Amino acid sequence: MRRKAVHHLFRLATGVCAAAACGVFFLIVWAIASRGWAALSWRFFTEQIRLVGADGGIFYNLLGTLILLATALAASAPTATALALLHGVYLRHHPRPRRLLTLALTVLNGVPSILFGIFGLIVFVQWLGWGKSWLTGGLLLGFMILPTVTVSLMERIAGLPARYLEAAAGLGLTQSQIVRSVILPQSVGGLVTGSLLGLARAAGETAPIMFTATIFAGATVPNGIKENPVLSLPYHIFVLAQDSFDPAVGAKVWGTALVLLGVVFALSLLALPVRLKAHEEAREG
Amino acid sequence: MARRRRWSLTKAASWTFSVVALAGIAGLAALFAVQSLPVWKHAGWGFLTGREWFFRESLFGAAPMIYGTLVVAAVALALAAPVGIGAAVFTSEFLPRRWRLAVKLAIELLAGVPSVVYGLLGILLLRNWVYDALEPFEPLSGDTLLTAGVLLAVMLLPTVMTLAEDALRGVPGAQRAAARGLGLTATETVLHVTLPQAAPGILAAVLLSLGRALGEMIAVFLVVGRQDNQWPAPVHSVRPLLEAGQTLSSKLGGAEINIAYGDPLHWAAMAGLALVLLLLVTTLTLLGARLRRTDHAT
Numbered sequence: 290m291r292r293k294a295v296h297h298l299f300r301l302a303t304g305v306c307a308a309a310a311c312g313v314f315f316l317i318v319w320a321i322a323s324r325g326w327a328a329l330s331w332r333f334f335t336e337q338i339r340l341v342g343a344d345g346g347i348f349y350n351l352l353g354t355l356i357l358l359a360t361a362l363a364a365s366a367p368t369a370t371a372l373a374l375l376h377g378v379y380l381r382h383h384p385r386p387r388r389l390l391t392l393a394l395t396v397l398n399g400v401p402s403i404l405f406g407i408f409g410l411i412v413f414v415q416w417l418g419w420g421k422s423w424l425t426g427g428l429l430l431g432f433m434i435l436p437t438v439t440v441s442l443m444e445r446i447a448g449l450p451a452r453y454l455e456a457a458a459g460l461g462l463t464q465s466q467i468v469r470s471v472i473l474p475q476s477v478g479g480l481v482t483g484s485l486l487g488l489a490r491a492a493g494e495t496a497p498i499m500f501t502a503t504i505f506a507g508a509t510v511p512n513g514i515k516e517n518p519v520l521s522l523p524y525h526i527f528v529l530a531q532d533s534f535d536p537a538v539g540a541k542v543w544g545t546a547l548v549l550l551g552v553v554f555a556l557s558l559l560a561l562p563v564r565l566k567a568h569e570e571a572r573e574g
Numbered sequence: 575m576a577r578r579r580r581w582s583l584t585k586a587a588s589w590t591f592s593v594v595a596l597a598g599i600a601g602l603a604a605l606f607a608v609q610s611l612p613v614w615k616h617a618g619w620g621f622l623t624g625r626e627w628f629f630r631e632s633l634f635g636a637a638p639m640i641y642g643t644l645v646v647a648a649v650a651l652a653l654a655a656p657v658g659i660g661a662a663v664f665t666s667e668f669l670p671r672r673w674r675l676a677v678k679l680a681i682e683l684l685a686g687v688p689s690v691v692y693g694l695l696g697i698l699l700l701r702n703w704v705y706d707a708l709e710p711f712e713p714l715s716g717d718t719l720l721t722a723g724v725l726l727a728v729m730l731l732p733t734v735m736t737l738a739e740d741a742l743r744g745v746p747g748a749q750r751a752a753a754r755g756l757g758l759t760a761t762e763t764v765l766h767v768t769l770p771q772a773a774p775g776i777l778a779a780v781l782l783s784l785g786r787a788l789g790e791m792i793a794v795f796l797v798v799g800r801q802d803n804q805w806p807a808p809v810h811s812v813r814p815l816l817e818a819g820q821t822l823s824s825k826l827g828g829a830e831i832n833i834a835y836g837d838p839l840h841w842a843a844m845a846g847l848a849l850v851l852l853l854l855v856t857t858l859t860l861l862g863a864r865l866r867r868t869d870h871a872t
Contacts, residue, residue: 493688
C-alpha cells in the first residue's frame, strides 16, 4: 500500500514539473500574442519604421533578417556538406582526425553567441574594414549554426545502408561519383533539417550581429559590402525593449516579437517531423 | 583521365571548405588568447582575482564579473535542473506515446524562443514581479542578479529537459521490463534502474545547460542591471542577489567594447574577459560531451 502511495506521489511530482514546463511555453506564447496581436496589420509588414519605432512598420527589419538568414544558409550549407563528407567519406578510415573533427564541432557548438559578435567585430569590422555589413552578419550566423547543420547531415550519411554504397562500388563508380549520385542525394534531408533548425536559431540571435551587421534605423536594401548594414527583427526588439516607456512603442515591440516568434516557430515546425521521428527511432533501436 | 579529374574536384572542394571552417574555429580561440596578452602582462593573475575595474585608471579586475556569471548561472540551474529532470522523467517514463509527442512539440518550440524575446518579457514583466516580491528587502530596482537567474532558468528549462529525456530514453526498454517483472512499481523502476543508468547523461545535460547559462548574453544583459564592481561583503552573503550586478557576457555586450577598441590595454582586458568566458564554457562543453559519449557506449 505504501509503495503504491509513493508511486502516485512521485508521478504527481514529476507530472507537475512537466506541466510547469509546458505551462511556461503557453504562458510565453500567450504573453507575446495577446500584446502583439493588435499591432499586426498589412501596414505593419509593408511600411518602414517611423517616429523611432512608435509608428510605421517593420518591412526593412523583416527583409534584413531574411537577407541575414539567406547569407547564413549560403555560407553554412556548402561548408557543412564539405565537413560531413570529410567525416563520412574521406576520413572514414582515419579515426583520430575524425574524432578531432567531431570535437571541433562540439566546441564550436558551445561557443557563446556574443563571442561570435566580438570575433566578427575584430576580423571583419576592424581588420577587413567592412564596417557594419550584412555580409559579416550572415557569415557569423552561418559559422554559428555550422555544427547544427553538419551534425544533422553527418548522422544521415552515417545512417545510409551499407548495401547502397556496396552496390554503387560494385557498379564501378568512382568515389566522387558515389558521393554525388548516391551519398548526397540520399542524405540531403539531413542537410535540410539541420539548416532549418540552424536558421531557426540564427533568426532570433542578436549578439553576433549587434556590433557587426545591424543598426536600428536608416538602412534599406544593401547595395554593396562595406558599410552596408541592414535592419533586423531581434535588434529592433533589443533596442526598443530598453526604451519602451512610450505605450505606442510598446505595442509595436510586442508586435515585432510576435512576428519574430512566428518566423522562428515556422522554421522549427518545418524541421520537426523528421526530428521527432529520429528521437522515437533512437528509442526503439 | 576525366574520371580522375572529377574525383579530385569533389574531394578538393570538401577539403578547401573544411580547412576554412576549421581555421575559423582555431582562429576564434587563438584570437582571444593573442589579443588578451597585454592584460595578462599588465595584471597577471590579478586580472582574475582583482575586484576593481576602472579602465581610466588601468585597473582591470574581472572577479566581480566572474562572480556575477557564476551566481546567475547557479540560480538558473538550481531552479531549472530539478524541474527539467522531473519533467523529463514524467514524459519519458509515465506519459503515453501520443501525449509525449505533444509535450515534446511544446518543448522543442520553447527551446526555439529567441533570447531577445525572453529579454523583452524580463524587462517588461519579470523585473516588476521581482521588484514587488522583494519589497520587504527594499531592492533599489527590479534589475538584480536574481532576476537574471530566474529568467535564465526559464530559458534553460527546455535544454535540461530535452537532454535529460534523451539520456532516459537511452536506457533499453528490456531493463525496465525486467524490473517490472521483479515486482517493482514504475516509480521504483525509475529510481533504482532507469535514473542510475541514465545518471551520466543527466549530469551531461546539467553541465551542457550550465555552459549555455554562462554564455547567455542578451536576456541577462537586459535585466541584470550591469553594475560594475559588485562584490559580496562576506563572500557567502546572498544580499548581492537582490542587487544589480555584471556578468562576463553582459560586460562584453555593453557599449564599453566600442570605447575599448582605441586603447590596446583596455581592449586586451575585454579580450581577456572573452577568453575567460570561452575557457569556462568550453571546459563544460567538453566534460558534458565526454559524459554523453560514455553514457551512449553502455
